[in-house]
Amino acid sequence: MSVTREQVLQALTPVRLPASGGSLVASGRLSDVVVNDGRVMFSIAIDPTEAQAMEPVRAAAEAAVKALPGGPQVFASLTADRPVPKGPVTETPARAGIQPGRPAGAPQPKAQGIPGVKHVIAVASGKGGVGKSTTSCNLALALRSLGLSVGILDADIYGPSMPKLFGLHGKPRVLSGRILEPLDGYGVKVMSIGFMVEEETPMIWRGPMVMSAITQMLREVAWGELDVLVVDMPPGTGDAQLTMAQATPLAGAVIVSTPQDLALIDARRGVAMFRRTEIPILGIVENMATFVCPNCGTTSHIFGHGGARKEADRLGVPFLGEVPLDMTIRETSDGGRPVTAIDPDGVHAQVYRGIAEKVWATLAGGRARVAPRIVFE
Numbered sequence: 001m002s003v004t005r006e007q008v009l010q011a012l013t014p015v016r017l018p019a020s021g022g023s024l025v026a027s028g029r030l031s032d033v034v035v036n037d038g039r040v041m042f043s044i045a046i047d048p049t050e051a052q053a054m055e056p057v058r059a060a061a062e063a064a065v066k067a068l069p070g071g072p073q074v075f076a077s078l079t080a081d082r083p084v085p086k087g088p089v090t091e092t093p094a095r096a097g098i099q100p101g102r103p104a105g106a107p108q109p110k111a112q113g114i115p116g117v118k119h120v121i122a123v124a125s126g127k128g129g130v131g132k133s134t135t136s137c138n139l140a141l142a143l144r145s146l147g148l149s150v151g152i153l154d155a156d157i158y159g160p161s162m163p164k165l166f167g168l169h170g171k172p173r174v175l176s177g178r179i180l181e182p183l184d185g186y187g188v189k190v191m192s193i194g195f196m197v198e199e200e201t202p203m204i205w206r207g208p209m210v211m212s213a214i215t216q217m218l219r220e221v222a223w224g225e226l227d228v229l230v231v232d233m234p235p236g237t238g239d240a241q242l243t244m245a246q247a248t249p250l251a252g253a254v255i256v257s258t259p260q261d262l263a264l265i266d267a268r269r270g271v272a273m274f275r276r277t278e279i280p281i282l283g284i285v286e287n288m289a290t291f292v293c294p295n296c297g298t299t300s301h302i303f304g305h306g307g308a309r310k311e312a313d314r315l316g317v318p319f320l321g322e323v324p325l326d327m328t329i330r331e332t333s334d335g336g337r338p339v340t341a342i343d344p345d346g347v348h349a350q351v352y353r354g355i356a357e358k359v360w361a362t363l364a365g366g367r368a369r370v371a372p373r374i375v376f377e
């Protein structure tokens, strides 16, 4: 029988904070406790400087809940995303061993970097259905084809698509402690909440749990040494996306848009969102730009053409490339055989490689940090 929320709160009552000795439950730092299908999820609000000092609290909270009858699966994480209600625990950043991740003058990050991961980039779109996940997957594979070590994190927790796109179905192995081993998709390390839940299970997330799940997938995964970790963001520009953008130490963001005006308006919102968080825009990708008829070879511009390039110019951000609307891309994506992996010398792979080269040039050249601030009216 599944444990109840009340049982979880009772189990957490003896857990104390290190500095004040006060109860975690009473401190206001504990998120809502969610019990779902026998799994227990919660997060503990910390100041970023408290990460090390608060880890034993997280571990104690997790152990206390695991000890409940039936030994439930527990997802407990620290989050620096909510304000901490009480004074910080008395551990200075230096004593806690936290190193500043960016050079002086760079925007103050809200989250620490991920050890071993050189660059974390977000792929985002103003709305769903524009091909953001397809682009993320093929961009990751194209970066891999440049000889880089690459991971992809499916942060689109409302509709995870990486298992399908990479044709991966296993569950990640749990390594020592609570660290998950990412799955291998054509040489790219892949992690998705989709590996942890049954397919077709509707995922209902309450605010704090979104952060908790994403933080866990970022930090409690054996990413190893990566040149680039591509994060497939949830679609849209609401609070969830903003929170996510602030919680992840991002080197930059790639915005995916279709050529329709409406989608471009959404893309502009995406650009504005990253500007608000001072995350550099690596550029805009125009997806479904042209349609080449598989029968007669005629090229048509179903959704108009060139809008994304013009928009990129207007906003002063790089235009990364145009991906055609093509049956092969849809079929290979939906069939778990991404085109960049299965036909690395084909025309589509070349388009994605061109995008990857531009992204990598910016990251490797360190230009991501000094990208201009975009003025958005």
Ligand code: ADP
Pocket (backbone or CB within 6 Å): 125, 127, 128, 129, 130, 131, 132, 133, 134, 135, 161, 235, 287, 288, 323, 324, 325, 326, 327, 329, 330, 331, 333, 334
């Ligand atoms: P999003 O992540 O923005 O919701 P997806 O990547 O899931 O979008 O793509 C939505 C659908 O469009 C999928 O069926 C995908 O295969 C298809 N698709 C995406 N890009 C292309 C493209 N360039 N050509 C053809 N189909 C595409």
